[in-house]
Amino acid sequence: MNAPVTSFDTVSVTVLPSVARFNLRIAPADLSVASAAFGLTLPTKIGQGAQSGDRAAYCIGPDEWLLHAAEADQQAIVSAFAAVRADTAHSLVVISDREMTIGIDGPDALALLSVGCPIDLSRLPIGGAKRTVFDYAQVMLIRDAEDAFRVEVWRSYFPHVHGLLEIAARELTVGL
């Protein structure tokens, strides 16, 4: 593989370092238990995100959340949720290795993502996230700033998604 950063004047595509990821399914009524275990108040509306330090939570379904944390904290979080499992039914699945993260920054980030994303990206709130498709591969799209996004893609789709982003970034740069 080439260098993990493809940077041009208007947009850069970066392969970001790995983080601890979890998929949490829990009844919305029990959300306060999950918030206490994770140490962050989980958002309740689909598409919203919450962040505190290196921990982040994104609501991606009526009873489904994506949790991010530092890799070193992974086991501690698993233990914290295991401690409340007896009283509060939920499922916490570690998906850290399932996905890889691509960072997309720069004024042309929206144009670059629109190569493969059918949704109206301007409506995605800053700090929010959405599960969607990128050229038929399911991805998590996280918006960190007006023109900074993260794309989390399943490992097996990574060569396709990353390759397409690199080609499209070059095309944008030469004005195609």
Add this chain to the structure above:
Amino acid sequence: MLLIHCPYCDDTLPELEFAYAGEAHIDRPADPSKLTDEEWRDFLFIRTNVKGVHAERWRHINGCGRFFNALRDTVSDRFLTTYKAGEARPDMQTLEAAE
């Protein structure tokens, strides 16, 4: 591209995020072994195939993952409404009155 309103996300999103899942409001028989072969065949395979307003299931598979129901006109391909799974099929007259 069709734009479909997901009642769970409360957002109108492109068709590519959704998967079609057949006709809606078909209940699985409570005791299949009591059915005749013809009744079982009807449950499995026989669908209304309407020309006009059709109640159908969709799944927001590349999104919240939920199944929901939609009323779609099979002639114009227009979505009249979408509603959560488990809710009754909306009455056409109240729909038209609301528009």
